[in-house]
Amino acid sequence: MNGGEWDRRSVFRGAAVLAATAVTAPLLGGADTDTDALFKAGEFERAARAYEEILKKDPKNMHAARGRGYVALLANQFPGAEKYLKTAVALAPADRDANYFLADCYIRQDKFALSAPHWKAAGEDSYATWFAAVRGEGYQVHGDLARLPFQQMDPKPLVEASVNGGPAKRFTFYTGAPNLSMRASVAKEAGLTPAVSQKIEYEGGAIWAHYGILDSFKLGGIELRNVPVGWSATESGEDVDTDADGLIGTWVFYHLLTTFDYAGRQLILRRRTQEAARTARATAMRAGAEPLPLWLAREQYLHSTGSFAGAVRSRTGVVGVNLGGGSEIVAGVRGETAKQLGIRTDMERMVGTFAQSHPAVVYPCYPKEIRLGNAVAREVYCYSNPNQPVNVPTPFGTGFDTMGWFSHCFWKPYTITVDFTDMKLYVARKQ
Structure with missing residues (x-):
């Protein structure tokens, strides 16, 4: 994945957890x-x-x-x-x-x-059963515009949403996660019943991952109805994660025209129409954004074109785009990328973390510059994992090379609009 924190295949299979990884056979092996x-x-x-x-x-x-x-x-x-x-x-x-x-x-x-x-x-038997359980039109959009103020920025942004018409809950969001998910207690309060459940090993024990269909998810002026949702519980039925009431993943965002307005500390959601797209595009370009390519890989992972520069040289290529989540770093750099570009890395300072759902050791590094279109940061705190490959083949990775990924702290001065219709990314600095 992009190097973020959440992934369907680990623990919650769509809830708020860390992402799994493995190195397997080549992605497309066998042809030209x-x-x-x-x-x-x-x-x-x-x-x-x-x-x-x-x-x-x-x-x-x-x-x-x-x-x-x-x-x-x-x-x-x-x-x-x-x-x-x-x-x-x-x-x-x-x-x-x-x-x-x-x-x-x-x-x-x-x-x-x-x-x-x-x-x-x-x-993917659980997915097969889950999606077969959806009746009628999924992700029905009611309303045209929502502006959701960030209730906090760090360690991860939170916004308020209502589940099945209940009181406001605090949800984080992350484009490294697929579906909408929530705590077990929130699911119980909303009267959810699973269409399918799966027992998963987790930190020496086990949890249950449940998948169902939510009647209503209201985000300010926009309501989504008939939404696939996941939640997880311990074997005794308790909440597994209590940092937030739930997590909004990429599947929700690609049904809307979404602006992650970090600079304005708000999440802006619009119904996906040509008029809304034209307006958002014009606003972003007036603010100095250029249209960047957008690719969506393996259900949820956003990518674009960016660059990293070190003491030896710089390189432009495919990079991960991780919006939301929580991280103290500005970007993550693949180990081979840091080595080839001569990015200054503090190998004397080991940092214990979870790199893609497994305990890992990473090292602080400081690229001379990282850039995504007109958005740029220089000599900023990042980290590098020497053991992380630039290409993780399917079925656990995208199968194409990525130099690294841009993380939570990179976006704070910017307003980012993600257009899943024209597949363009706009990053503008707010004046």
Whole structure:
């Protein structure tokens, strides 16, 4: 993942916990090496054209169909993603990645029933049961605009929301998490019952992860109805996490036009319309933002193009975009990235932390500059994990190289708008 704190596969499988990681076989192994190299390097448009050339010569090349479909999915190009991923599944019905990508493609479009058999084929039985339980239209949006003041900024931002018409609760948010989740006590108060439950090992013990459907989630002037939600409890039914009442993940945000106004200390949510997108885009560009590419990988992980600079040289490439969550660092730097760029790293000062759900040792580092469009920070506190690879293959990673990720503290001077329709990211400094 991007190096953040939350992930569906660890502990809550969607609730507020740390992200799992592993190093497995190569992402796309088995087809054109040069084309795969383009994909892994983040040259997605060139990789798409190369996969298409392979398919013209060999229409039954499952590997190329899957790769082309994944590239389309990264950019929310749903017709192309469905076309190629359906081809890949038809050619290899048991292929885990092809089914996983197609299932993800369907849930991004709220086609939950269509996603269920592909989640099952990908080995995600809980997801299959959960999404099969959604009746009618999911994520129904009522209202046009919500402005939610931050109730606090650190250690993680909090906003208020109402669950099933109840009193205001304090929710954190994080784009490294997939679904909406909440504490077990909040779920009980709201009268939720699970569609599926799963027992998970956690810190030498076990917890239960539950998945259900929430009738109403109200965020200021916007209400979402019929929303997939998760919650976790100890074996005795107690809350596992008490830092907040719940967590708002990427699935909620990509149903809306979302502005993370760190500088103004508020979360701005709009109904996704062309008019709202034009207005938000014009406002951001007047404030000096440039449109940056946006890619969405493996359900929730946002990426764009940024740069890191060290004493030796600088490099521009794909970076993770982690909005929300809690962290004292401005950015995280992959170990190999820090080494190659000559980023000053304090190897005498070990910091014990959780790096992607497992205890890890990281080291403070200080890039000369980090940049995302016109947003820049110099000589700031980051950390680097020498053992963290630049590319974690599927099924646990994205399968493409990332130099690092931009974290909670980087965003504080900025207003960030995430447009999931045109797949653009706007980062503006508020005057």
